[in-house]
Amino acid sequence: MAITTADAEPLPDTNGNTTAPGLVPGEASMWFFILGDLLIFGVYFVCYMVYRGEHAGLFLQSQRHLDQGIGMSNTVVLLTSSLFVALGTEAARAGKAARATRLVGIAFACGAVFPILKLVEWLPKLGAGITPGENLFFMFYYLMTGLHLVHVLLGLVILGFVLRSLRSASTPNMKFIETGGIYWHMVDLLWLLLFALFYLIR
């Protein structure tokens, strides 16, 4: 079954081999947004590392207060969600809309766990008086994980639209599904770095 992209470019096969080589996955405009976002977060990551170098003791002491279990769980949750989005994209490309809907639905459910765990992590801290004003580490921690959480929430809205598109269209709108997918993977990717920088490095 030949599925066409928005450019009416025939795709070579239905085995998940996707966008013909040399074509940008999803909308090019989304890639410019993503590259901009990666750049901005990259600057934050480097700033965090510079300050960490100057206040190594303070950062290490503050890291003790983070819940490693929740950090790990959230990493696995986002990786799993990303996998299901990628599998869903393949299924949609193969013309299997019902299967794609199921897979993206699972991805959405996994993704929805992330903000819940974030609240479970934040609320006891805030209750114990550990706020962004506590010290430099927690200023970075709340700012960057908060900014990331906004990305997660936006990603969930986008996945919701992908689901709606999969349910309503007779043939999947691949450009739209791929575009939503790469945004969601970027959210995953940023968390992988946040997890390493806030929870794991010593």
Add this chain to the structure above:
Amino acid sequence: MNAYLRNPLTYVWALLTVVTVISWWISQGADGGFQTNRMVTLGVLMIAALKVHLVMRYFMEVRRAPTWLKRTTFGWLMLLFCLLCGFGLAYA
């Protein structure tokens, strides 16, 4: 179900999960882990860079994207990795 288990994307996910556990294990390290430790920082950053590379390449399908996108994303990752290592390992 079997088709999903045999899917290369599932292997990538399994690898990502395994190295996540390894990086957590490295970070727990000696002495309960809350000591300055350059080797731990380096190991964790290398694993994080590998994970980001895998997500970009397989999940975001950059491996099939135009060369400019491959180079830009890989260049961003390498630059970030070098800067993080540089500043992360510089402290006394």
